[in-house]
Amino acid sequence: MPVTAKICGLSTPATLDAALKGGASHVGFVVFPPSPRHLTLDRLAGLAAQVPAHVRKVGVFVDPDDDLLAATVAAGKLDAIQLHKTTPARVATLRRLSARETWAAIAVKTRADLAAASAYTDAADRLLYDAKTPDGATLPGGMGIRFDWQLLDGFRHPLPWALSGGLDPANVAEAIARTRAPLVDVSSGVESAPGVKDVDKITAFLQRVSAS
Numbered sequence: 001m002p003v004t005a006k007i008c009g010l011s012t013p014a015t016l017d018a019a020l021k022g023g024a025s026h027v028g029f030v031v032f033p034p035s036p037r038h039l040t041l042d043r044l045a046g047l048a049a050q051v052p053a054h055v056r057k058v059g060v061f062v063d064p065d066d067d068l069l070a071a072t073v074a075a076g077k078l079d080a081i082q083l084h085k086t087t088p089a090r091v092a093t094l095r096r097l098s099a100r101e102t103w104a105a106i107a108v109k110t111r112a113d114l115a116a117a118s119a120y121t122d123a124a125d126r127l128l129y130d131a132k133t134p135d136g137a138t139l140p141g142g143m144g145i146r147f148d149w150q151l152l153d154g155f156r157h158p159l160p161w162a163l164s165g166g167l168d169p170a171n172v173a174e175a176i177a178r179t180r181a182p183l184v185d186v187s188s189g190v191e192s193a194p195g196v197k198d199v200d201k202i203t204a205f206l207q208r209v210s211a212s
């Protein structure tokens with residue numbers, strides 16, 4: 001199976017276009033006001049209208065309430081929701097309410113952190129292994145932090161999964177070779193500054209993925 005890629009935190013038509021032209025399977029839109037990638041629902045709707053049906057639109061949330069989730073799914077005509085810092089019970093509820101493919105982020109720093117994955121087996125459709133950000137950090141993701149990929153060695157994934165956290169054009173081929181990730185997800189690694197996506201980096205990242 002070819003490896004697929006999600007370009008996350010897109011916020012302009014030009015960088016979204018680069019992701020689409022480069023062959024991204026998924027594009028991610030962040031709805032979390034502390035993030036430099038946060039989108040209003042109006043901007044989300046405008047960008048989402050640019051995405052062809054074969055590319056999956058993923059909304060990225062941090063433990064959203066029911067109303068925010070519903071309004072965002074509707075505005076962006078989202079195909080999937082990605083939930084950070086959200087308990088398994090709440091993930092199950094949001095999956096039912098949204099009726100969308102649901103990703104649960106697992107924050108990883110040590111092998112013990114992977115134990116959290118099994119609790120999402122009946123709650124989510126996919127696990128996203130992401131690097132744990134420092135205590136007190138504003139964001140639970142999107143900080144370009146990577147975890148030790150060796151931690152995934154021999155791990156029995158209870159669900160389909162994806163790899164994120166500190167990926168970039170220079171390391172993604174190694175990440176795929178090391179972990180056999182079926183799907184990779186990047187945000188900061190294709191930016192020139194926090195929240196500012198770079199067309200050339202997006203293109204380079206997707207080229208490396210398709211060559212893997």
Ligand SMILES: O=C(O)c1ccccc1N[C@@H]1O[C@H](COP(=O)(O)O)[C@@H](O)[C@H]1O
Nearest residue numbers: 008035141142143144164165166187188
């Ligand atoms: O990107 C953000 O601002 C963000 C905010 C809140 C939750 C998650 C966020 N991003 C996700 O973090 C991972 C890894 O990002 P990076 O490549 O290390 O910068 C990715 O899945 C983003 O979707």
